[in-house]
Amino acid sequence: MISLDHCTSCRRISGSLVESWIIFSESWAQFELQRKASDDLSRLTLSDTSENPIKAITSDVLTGKKELLETTHLSHFSSSQDRSRVFCGKCGTHLTFKYTGPAKGTAKLAEEAGMKWEPHFDIALGTLDRESLEMEGFKPSLHAWYEDGIGWVQRLLKDGEKGIAE
Numbered sequence: 001m002i003s004l005d006h007c008t009s010c011r012r013i014s015g016s017l018v019e020s021w022i023i024f025s026e027s028w029a030q031f032e033l034q035r036k037a038s039d040d041l042s043r044l045t046l047s048d049t050s051e052n053p054i055k056a057i058t059s060d061v062l063t064g065k066k067e068l069l070e071t072t073h074l075s076h077f078s079s080s081q082d083r084s085r086v087f088c089g090k091c092g093t094h095l096t097f098k099y100t101g102p103a104k105g106t107a108k109l110a111e112e113a114g115m116k117w118e119p120h121f122d123i124a125l126g127t128l129d130r131e132s133l134e135m136e137g138f139k140p141s142l143h144a145w146y147e148d149g150i151g152w153v154q155r156l157l158k159d160g161e162k163g164i165a166e
Helices: 008-014 046-051 058-062 066-071 105-112 151-159
Strands: 002-005 019-025 031-033 054-056 074-080 083-088 094-099 120-124 142-144
Touching: 008 019, 008 074, 008 094, 031 058, 054 058, 054 066, 058 066, 058 083, 058 094, 066 074
Parallel strands: 002 142
Antiparallel strands: 002 019, 019 120, 031 054, 074 083, 083 094, 094 120
């Protein structure tokens, strides 16, 4: 599922007028993180550290496990209660969002219907390579927090170039 997110928090954190997310089941993702060069690793070159990545458990990445924060370029913060965000501490790129609170929205509806909703998280769409973004059928399926959006951005998304002239 791909979402165009209009919420104020995501807009400010990403520095973008609309944040775009691809929503993944945690079981579908695997992270390999580049090790930090440190005094202990000073004998390794940069290429040695990137060729020897740390394979990390997805939940550890999403919650900013201390060991990963200390040994890789992963950085983490909680933007508000029950909201965990991960970014690259080397370049600053905003990478993921994970809601850690009680079920709500689609997850709550699934839970109420007796369906199991797997743990999921969001990956910032702009971090994917161009080839992935241009795959057939790869496009947004919903607007999230649309009511929080900026009026002229909403018109632009709805009306295309006609929305610019207004």
